[in-house]
Amino acid sequence: MKFIDLLRTAMGNTFRSKARTVLTVIAIFIGAFTLTLTSGIGTGVNNYIDKTVAAFGNQDSLFVQKVSEQSGSGTGQGDGPTEYDPDQANVQTGFGSISGLTDADIAKIEKIDGVDSVDPMYMVTPSYLKAGNGKKYQLSLGSPSQADGLQLDAGKTPARTADEILLPASWVEPLGLGSAQDAVGKKLTVVMRNAADQEKSFPVTIAGVSQASLAGSASNPVPSPDLNKKLYEYQTSGSPREVPNSYFTATANVGDTSKMGAIKSQLADENMSGVTVEDQLGMFRTVINGIVWILNSFAIIALLAAGFGIVNTLLMSVQERTREIGLMKALGMSGGKVFGLFSLEAIFIGFLGSAIGAAVGVAAGSIISAALSNGLLSGLPGLSLFLFDPLKTLIIILAVMFIAFLAGTIPAMRAARQDPINALRYE
Structure with a gap:
């Protein structure tokens, strides 16, 4: 058979x-x-x-943050207070105060072998956003580095030196901007308050409209790097004393990705942590x-x-x-x-x-x-x-x-x- x-x-x-x-x-x-x-x-x-x-243009970058001493071992609720360090910068977030990066930290990152450049993120807290319809809206800004990781419905990512923002798609209709294509090029106003409690308006242009994504902060508008710096400088102005710079995070651009592991180790030695996009989405x-x-x-x-x-x-x-x-x-x-x-x-x-x-x-x-x-x-x-x-x-x-x-x-x-x-x- x-x-x-x-x-x-x-x-x-x-x-x-x-x-x-x-x-x-x-x-x-x-x-x-x-x-x-x-x-x-x-x-x-x-x-x-x-x-x-x-989708990220900066896949070869490390996102660096300060490791808070209060998050380390031996500093729990029963271990007592942490000693004050006048050189430590604190950044206010929606979840309280965290340790921020200082100019000295940025300088240390720049000196690490394998790091080509460093883009610090200024922690900016606007008072509100004013739309063309005259209404005011609460505003939290994303990091400029996140703009490269977002897919766009219309327009482009903000130019580095222009006063531009990337607007989430979910914001277009409430702001009365019509469609995503219609929103590109229109003006909005970001209102900032400085340390002397003075308000100043900053006209901004919508460079593009972003889609929702697992990466980046697609729920918040993202400013250009120079606009973010300009807003931060006004936010810290008006104080009777000089306010030291503090950064929520910084982007370390790495030319040779084979050095990522060594760079992370050196950052850890300096009480900082570095993660890649792949680490974040892993x-x-x-x-x-x-x-x-x-x-x-x-x-x-x-x-x-x-x-x-x-x-x-x-x-x-x-x-x-x-x-x-x-x-x-x-x-x-x-x-x-x-x-x-x-x-x-x-x-x-x-x-x-x-x-x-x-x-x-x-x-x-x-x-x-x-x-x-x-x-x-x-x-x-x-x-x-x-x-x-x-x-x-x-x-x-x-x-x-x-x-x-x-x-x-x-x-x-x-x-x-x-x-x-x-x-x-x-x-």
């Missing part, structure tokens, strides 16, 4: 007991369906993270991959249960076809071919369940992804929650078929070892 004859016979024998076969296929279907969906989630989200990282990868593996474990449990179903289905088939097996062997069929026949039955059951499960999983995931992209996830343009890789889908099908083959080996071996004379006598 040739292989094609074995395959044809195995496919026909599979449906001798339709109820058992269908129930086993359903169990395999559930596992393959779940594996396909979880694989699609992992691929889709990681693809979006990759695109977000690729957390998302870890969380997503962890969730995918947890979901995959449930799918694997379903496949193991389906494996026992295959064992049960084929063992009963061997018992019901004992005399048939004896006749086949009496007519000259070898034990290897009998083993192959029952193994092919197991593989075919695995193929049915996995192929149908994968196909339904791809279809369901594509429909759900499209619905979410136009609804709940519309604020993250470019994100496809489910993205299916044909190679990964094929691997899932082949893996399930292999599991089915392993599950079918016990019944197949039992059938192959049947003694033809005893089998023919079986009632």
